[in-house]
Amino acid sequence: MSPKRRGLVAAVLGACLTLVLPLNTVTAQPGTTSTPERTLFEIIANTPQDRTKVARTGVDVLGTDGPRLTVIAEARQQWALRATGLPMTDLGDVDAQLAALGKSDFTDPQVGTQDFPSGYAGYHNFRETVAELNQTVTDHSDLVKLSSIGKSYENRDLWMLKISDNPGVDENEPEVLFTCNQHAREHLTVEMCLRIIKQYTDNYATNPTVKNLIDSREIWVIPMVNPDGVEYDIASGQFRSWRKNRQPSNGTDPNRNWGFQWGCCGGSSGSATSETYRGPSAFSAPETARIRDFVNGRVVGGTQQIKTHIDWHTYSELILWPYGYTYADTAPGLDANQANAFATLGRRMAATNGYTPQQSSDLYITDGSVNDWMWGVHKIWSYTFEMYPKGASPGFYPRDTLIAAQTARNDSAVELFLTYSDCVPRIIGRTC
Template structure:
């Protein structure tokens, strides 16, 4: 059946989707709190033992300058005109000053929200279970692996004839690689609620779910997510919770741990204390390996069934695409047609939500990222969406709960656009005859 033209923009079904999200998110179970030694922030965001907080670093106007800063191992949270915002603890901040960087401590925005504004991982799993029970012909779930602490990592499948592995293009959404980015997990709940409540009611969405298979991994980093909120105060935690041998530092940055150009180019750190620590080897983190194994498992008859992917992050309101490890627009495995296709779809999606579209390395170099691996290793058109807000002043990693419905539904049209082109992404540059002929 031919796809419905997208010549118009319908009103979104926010009320129905949000109602279902609330209905699905059942009561939480008890979860372990972080150790009592975890520092508590003061009113201005500082901590008694100098734990991580945000600073503005001035005098950085180019991607090369931003890359040099990132190579120190500090996490770049936000790129501004002529400056960046980073997360650093007191020792890292002092080291940056010793290197000649000018740092201004920023007031904490953590008080803009409360941990209870966001679903716990137990509530996420309950929402998944309820959706499977309510829509057994449309939704299924499976455990694809465990985190370091033994928490189940779940993949949700949404499609008509969900029990069958049909020969249809597949779309993957991954959420919550970085623990403190809770809005991304809310995005997963929104998609689950919207896809289920609107199947059969929204003709366009219904057609996509009849002709594609959708996968949602609601939280790639459940241990980190839980740790970040369980004490009742946000911890600004980014990494997973795996101890590092020979170090007191905990955690690997999952989005520097992927097995494509891992550690190649100064876009990650080899220091376990760094926020961008890439781990001792590619896919060393059990969470990374679980998702990578799942994606590799979608190769059927020698062909990768997943054609498109979004990895959801916060914040800055960006649509990003590969490669991140090089400034070049084209590189091995990324032709000019590939680059043009990435840019065309990325720009089209950004036009629906008001985000800024660009190649990932236009910000600064990163290596070992999921997008580079998805494309470079698996041939999947993979994007990063950096969600609301645009700045730390608007809430940063912890925007208030009253924006969740607005900011998740804001991405509905972009998601539908990705679903539309999942059968042949090259169609967006008019090259379907060359790349997608039967």
């Protein structure tokens, strides 16, 4: 971050009185009686079936905290939400709450848009993320290789960094993939990918564990899967709570666009206005298609070189694993031993960071998700981490003062994950 931006952060932090406006105190502006276009609700849904019932109304499910779901419902969706019969509490006008987070007075001259609002300038926008990656290449040219795997819908590069003791050589070593920021508003995930990069480059020369892992693995990191959505979420100078990519006219949800069980099971929407719109066909989003192409290209001699994968999201503090499209613990392509290995590693990682481990469908049914595709097509051991916070305050927008602690919180989980990435079944005493 530039000195100018650091000065901006220092100047505004003293004026910031709260992390986020209390959700139950938002009211209409004086003199108005209009219904909010988007309303925040808390719903009590005790079972995966009830949570799936909520998701299928088309509302934007923001996160979960035990049986509590926090959702955004547009006016047209509220009747369907109420028709579920589940207990629900109106928490107020979403757009008023987003506006209360504050506007930025800093315009990035290189992109011509507003940057993150005051109190959030420590987050990396697209240009700053690219600058960080390029600086890593400068600092650690012997450990990293930077490349673009293709373009987003709005023609931004999808940058990927390889970390290896021989980054220019395709070695016969287990490969690990980290992807961040499929959903635009989940800015903390970009910071998570950038932390992984720094941990496994800056510490290579001094930390024997890091050195051993880098010497015996090839690590691929894609810090910003959805750069168009990121820039749109902050372009007005205040957050828009934008989730999808920027394909016309309302965007596609990248994490419902993957081509395994795409649109099969009521875990996505065929309506372009829905937050979980799966697109007109699998991989219709260029961002998911380019990652698909990269992963498909790592099949060498009939063997998939990528062994493990984490897709980082916010929020709810969860660790999830396949399948998401069915409530069953096992299904075609996922037997009892594999399910046990997924769960055991998931629980072990959760013991290090305090997250809740569970099979994805224990939350609610999803289809066309990245984890199901990675496992269902390539047998890549694929997890989703839903990061901080646990609940709706501060939701997707924790202040930048929390970035360091909430990314460092996953250091041990990442190390454990990399340790078992050569053969995940080792964690249950089985061979590969």
